[in-house]
Amino acid sequence: MTFAALILSPKPRHHLARHLVFWTAYCTYFWMQSLAPRHFTEFRNSETYYFAFLNLCCFAPVFIFAVYYSIYYLLPKTLARKRYAWFLFDLLLLYAAGMAVNYFMAGLFLRHVHYSTPVTVNFEHQMEFGAYNTRWGMVIAIIALGIKLTKSWYLQLNENLEMLKKQNRAELQLQKSRLHSAFLLRSLHTIYTHIQERSGKAPALIIALSDLLSYSLYETGKQPVPLERELEQLKNFIGIEQVGTDVELDIQTTDSVQTLYITPLTLIKLLEDIIASARTREPEIWLKDVRIIEANNDFSVAAAFSKDPKARAYENE
Numbered sequence: 001m002t003f004a005a006l007i008l009s010p011k012p013r014h015h016l017a018r019h020l021v022f023w024t025a026y027c028t029y030f031w032m033q034s035l036a037p038r039h040f041t042e043f044r045n046s047e048t049y050y051f052a053f054l055n056l057c058c059f060a061p062v063f064i065f066a067v068y069y070s071i072y073y074l075l076p077k078t079l080a081r082k083r084y085a086w087f088l089f090d091l092l093l094l095y096a097a098g099m100a101v102n103y104f105m106a107g108l109f110l111r112h113v114h115y116s117t118p119v120t121v122n123f124e125h126q127m128e129f130g131a132y133n134t135r136w137g138m139v140i141a142i143i144a145l146g147i148k149l150t151k152s153w154y155l156q157l158n159e160n161l162e163m164l165k166k167q168n169r170a171e172l173q174l175q176k177s178r179l180h181s182a183f184l185l186r187s188l189h190t191i192y193t194h195i196q197e198r199s200g201k202a203p204a205l206i207i208a209l210s211d212l213l214s215y216s217l218y219e220t221g222k223q224p225v226p227l228e229r230e231l232e233q234l235k236n237f238i239g240i241e242q243v244g245t246d247v248e249l250d251i252q253t254t255d256s257v258q259t260l261y262i263t264p265l266t267l268i269k270l271l272e273d274i275i276a277s278a279r280t281r282e283p284e285i286w287l288k289d290v291r292i293i294e295a296n297n298d299f300s301v302a303a304a305f306s307k308d309p310k311a312r313a314y315e316n317e
Helices: 003-008 012-033 040-044 046-081 086-113 123-175 181-196 202-218 227-241 265-279
Strands: 248-252 286-295 299-305 313-314
Touching: 003 012, 003 123, 040 046, 046 086, 046 123, 046 248, 046 286, 086 123, 086 227, 086 286, 181 202, 202 227, 227 265, 265 286, 265 299
Parallel strands: 248 286
Antiparallel strands: 286 299, 299 313
């Protein structure tokens, strides 16, 4: 069991374990602060430790009740609902009830102890003992409330961060999986034109577009995919984008293509954005060369465009 699981896990065994650790630590501390020898020699007397244990047994019920009443009733019923007046009223009521119980427990305790300097069992001493130990109960109840509030705040913060991460991942995945509508319209127009002209390229274009769309829809959730698979779809993209035009594809990697992996649609989206950006400045240009460079699993894409097949100016991303 890790420390984080002990503190934060909602599992019953972890819940039980952290309560046992909490009460073991606090009861040990309460017992130690209850040691009250009147002289140094009384440390050698077993009754000193017995009286401290008896003090713990007499006053523990109140502070245990105060803790669980605070975290399982006051917190959800008053603080969580921002009913602060009711919280203060219930807290005072809890203190008064603790005082009443501890008044009688103090009488029981004082009748069973006999220090070297005896304490008279009367109303004043019972109230003094009762108030002192009730204050300890209220202190540990407030500490428990603070721990519970801090834990709830931390878990809520983590949940919000996780939801934000999931939302960002979903938006990023959606953006990656979305091909530009202009490309789809051009592709459909190109296929339609070839079908009307009864071109033999139409079936290959339909298959390439179908494969590319299937890759975009069904494989973008798989991270990562082999670079070889991404390059295969990149060739489909280039083939649809520029039918009948030879485009040189230059791949520079630090390792074998078969051993590298990449997030789906990364290269396709980079090239698509490059083409879209270049055509906003000059609509009538053609893609000539595509250069893919990989270094330490970082990929970059450079593309050359030209109206004249002999002239090439590179666009990078």
